[in-house]
Amino acid sequence: MADDDIDQGISLADAAEEVERLTIRINEARDAYYERDTTIISDAEYDELMHRLEAIERAYPQLQSQDSPTLTVGGRGETTLFAPVEHAERMLSLDNVFSADELAEWANRAQAAAGRAVHWLCELKIDGLAVNLRYEHGRLVSAATRGDGRVGEDVTENIRHIQSIPTRLAGSGHPPLVEVRGEVFFPVAAFDELNAKQAAAGEREFANPRNAASGSLRQKAEGKNAAQLELMRDRLGRLRMLVHGIGAWANPPVQAQSEIYELLSGWGLPTSSHARVLDSVAGVQEFVAYHGEHRHAVEHEIDGIVVKIDELALHDELGATSRAPRWAIAYKYPPEQVNTKLLDIVVSVGRTGRATPFAVMEPVRVAGSVVRQATLHNQDVVKAKGVLIGDTVVLRKAGDVIPEVLGPVVELRDGTERPFVMPQECPECGTTLRPMKAGDIDLRCPNARSCPAQVRGRVEHIGSRGALDIEALGEVSAAALTHPAVPAEPPLSTEAGLFELTVAELFPIEVVVRDVETGLPRLDDDGTPAYRAPFRRLRRRSGRDADPAFDPDSPEFRGDERHVPSKAAYELVANLEAAKTKPLWRILVALNIRHVGPVAARALADHFGSLEAIRAATDAELAEVEGVGPTIAESLREWFAIEWHLEIVERWAASGVQFATPGHPGPGAAAAAGGVLAGITVVATGSLEGYSREGAQEAIIAAGGKAASSVSKQTDFVAAGPGAGSKLAKAEALGIRVIDAAQFARLVTEGPAALDA
DNA sequence: CACCCTCGAGTTCA
DNA sequence: CTCGAGGGTG
Numbered sequence: 001m002a003d004d005d006i007d008q009g010i011s012l013a014d015a016a017e018e019v020e021r022l023t024i025r026i027n028e029a030r031d032a033y034y035e036r037d038t039t040i041i042s043d044a045e046y047d048e049l050m051h052r053l054e055a056i057e058r059a060y061p062q063l064q065s066q067d068s069p070t071l072t073v074g075g076r077g078e079t080t081l082f083a084p085v086e087h088a089e090r091m092l093s094l095d096n097v098f099s100a101d102e103l104a105e106w107a108n109r110a111q112a113a114a115g116r117a118v119h120w121l122c123e124l125k126i127d128g129l130a131v132n133l134r135y136e137h138g139r140l141v142s143a144a145t146r147g148d149g150r151v152g153e154d155v156t157e158n159i160r161h162i163q164s165i166p167t168r169l170a171g172s173g174h175p176p177l178v179e180v181r182g183e184v185f186f187p188v189a190a191f192d193e194l195n196a197k198q199a200a201a202g203e204r205e206f207a208n209p210r211n212a213a214s215g216s217l218r219q220k221a222e223g224k225n226a227a228q229l230e231l232m233r234d235r236l237g238r239l240r241m242l243v244h245g246i247g248a249w250a251n252p253p254v255q256a257q258s259e260i261y262e263l264l265s266g267w268g269l270p271t272s273s274h275a276r277v278l279d280s281v282a283g284v285q286e287f288v289a290y291h292g293e294h295r296h297a298v299e300h301e302i303d304g305i306v307v308k309i310d311e312l313a314l315h316d317e318l319g320a321t322s323r324a325p326r327w328a329i330a331y332k333y334p335p336e337q338v339n340t341k342l343l344d345i346v347v348s349v350g351r352t353g354r355a356t357p358f359a360v361m362e363p364v365r366v367a368g369s370v371v372r373q374a375t376l377h378n379q380d381v382v383k384a385k386g387v388l389i390g391d392t393v394v395l396r397k398a399g400d401v402i403p404e405v406l407g408p409v410v411e412l413r414d415g416t417e418r419p420f421v422m423p424q425e426c427p428e429c430g431t432t433l434r435p436m437k438a439g440d441i442d443l444r445c446p447n448a449r450s451c452p453a454q455v456r457g458r459v460e461h462i463g464s465r466g467a468l469d470i471e472a473l474g475e476v477s478a479a480a481l482t483h484p485a486v487p488a489e490p491p492l493s494t495e496a497g498l499f500e501l502t503v504a505e506l507f508p509i510e511v512v513v514r515d516v517e518t519g520l521p522r523l524d525d526d527g528t529p530a531y532r533a534p535f536r537r538l539r540r541r542s543g544r545d546a547d548p549a550f551d552p553d554s555p556e557f558r559g560d561e562r563h564v565p566s567k568a569a570y571e572l573v574a575n576l577e578a579a580k581t582k583p584l585w586r587i588l589v590a591l592n593i594r595h596v597g598p599v600a601a602r603a604l605a606d607h608f609g610s611l612e613a614i615r616a617a618t619d620a621e622l623a624e625v626e627g628v629g630p631t632i633a634e635s636l637r638e639w640f641a642i643e644w645h646l647e648i649v650e651r652w653a654a655s656g657v658q659f660a661t662p663g664h665p666g667p668g669a670a671a672a673a674g675g676v677l678a679g680i681t682v683v684a685t686g687s688l689e690g691y692s693r694e695g696a697q698e699a700i701i702a703a704g705g706k707a708a709s710s711v712s713k714q715t716d717f718v719a720a721g722p723g724a725g726s727k728l729a730k731a732e733a734l735g736i737r738v739i740d741a742a743q744f745a746r747l748v749t750e751g752p753a754a755l756d757a
Numbered sequence: 758c759a760c761c762c763t764c765g766a767g768t769t770c771a
Numbered sequence: 772c773t774c775g776a777g778g779g780t781g
Contacts, residue, residue: 350766358767375767377775402768402773595778597764627763629779712761727772762779768772 012063015056019063022053026069030148055411059339059392069148082153082218085144087132088179089247092149093323094306094330100285103307103331107281110309110327113318119310121257122287123244123275125330127210127301128185129217131155131241133165138174138267140167145217149323158217159184161236170268175249180269182243185300186212190238201231208337209301213239240300242272256310274298277310288331295333304332337396339409340364345376345389345420347427351457351592353444355433357382357420359393359405366397374403378441379422386410388417428453449494449644456482458592459495465694466598467589468579472572479511480534486510495592496648499576499655506535506569535569538562580657584610587659591648594635599709602701603627609664611649615640617667675704676751682744683708685728686721689741699748711736716752719744 032040057064130146143159144152186209206212216235265271309327318326341362363372391408426445433443463473513522513530521529588601607625622633684696700707711730718731
């Protein structure tokens, strides 16, 4: 990859500079329009500036200031100016903190300034659009966006379509003038539906609910046909609003902010049900942590928590700076969706030969960890997402774990981006890629026997937990054995020789050291790539690292030192030796037969007792095994028909690998029925005290039960420990009995009846 | 023909 | 751990 590939797009520093330029220019145009009733630039020009600013801020949210012009008009598409409305009282913004510590600091400072104990009103910070409602004698007379805080834009007509906002306040005793401040938002649940409609109508989809809210509120009826008007009303009807403050009412008959909410609620205005008054800073931090964990449990998007001092008397005492009150703060959660640069799209080949394109991105922190790669699945997905190499892309973590590229920020393209072209050849061995079956989207490398990526993948799979569970054979060793830097001829060209490995063969292996972060070879001081020999170590006769086991009479040393095989080398050979007699099903999984994973392998091994019996079985005999049908039968038959697969079996057998279960009565033997869990399906999730992940499964099977991997209606028990996630949630949703580790221990030893005893 | 389930892949973390 | 794909079963 050439350097200029990386230099595309816009750097953070350039972006910051441009944001400043754009902001000045837009504010000049606004001042002219709002204050002097003149225009200094055309609507089109204005729109262009706004779009550009929006685009940059979306890519670099940290550059968006509280009084950015986009916070008043955040949407896109319809950025032409709305009529100006002056707020009766200035709408301030809030200062931000970004960590629990900063929040505590602010609270302690505020409390010290107040000189007495205070109550904290905590509420969810809705990621929407700030709007000011002006009520005169209980009647809604205008609604305006925040604007620059002093003057906003008139959106009264559109606001009237939002059902939850009353045009006349309930109750009596309304002041001659009061401003009600709140947040207009698009409910998350309705958002996907909206985007589907947008797509169907040929309109652009919205990047997030907040843009949808802003875009919806800023639509204009003029020039729309009946269908478009319908769509516009539909969108406005889905908007919701929650209010959280008042303005321009000199002496409200209350002492606390929380009482204001009660008052507003009594008038028929929608207030949030999530606000809480707390009396300690620790409680505030707990509130912040709780909602950080349950961000998606609310109907709207949350970008943080707002903490206000509840006592109104203190609001007056503490006052405000020119932009923000001193009695409130916004805590911002780390973003779950960020933007970063798509540096390249690279294709990797897995153990099955499937060629998978993945995104290589500028490292970026999202939802608590640094991400630099994300899968793009296949060429169709790349096309569907519409990303180009060099694009700024939106990245999130699906289920808070798996990084996912959502799509490009089209506005930030500068013309140097280029489309991804799926390579015709395997990136590792050069063989022409092709679909395995007609109509398959996935391309595969057909060179299964000697494609380095596939051999490496298969060797790694053999060592994995679901197969032979060889501790010393992981990703790194698999790579070292199949293509080391030294020697030129790797110890393994296929997995056939795996069990013939000796310490002497491992000894000379050297691998290139790669940087954990970049994946590029690390260079020594002299500029040559650094090498590491994982299977040997230095033994010294004397000095600081003197080796007490050193035998000075050994003929192998040169001078003061010599190399000896490392512990890892002996361990790997010993692990392999031990693996030869592992249960037949593990050996079956290690053979890398398509569709034969741990579950199918267990069933086959139990039924047939030996690889030879499986091989000799007809399709009909295979299909007798539960969980085995025509596809697995065919897959087995195809596997045994390939010459080099048989060579694997022969050489492994010659090395002592056990392809039969000792004492097995032979094919068709009835599965050993019985056990306390016969006919019972159990799912284990989270960490169960006293059991490893594997151990829990073994315990279920040993008791004659079925250890399923996912929860369904067929599941009888879900054993859940700390850290249980979606499976526990699903069990609760389906009303399946959930048990803890202690109950699980009783279940697998005494059976289900013991639980109720 | 619905479900329900397993497989396989990718990813990050401790 | 999660997702999509596709197999197996009732």
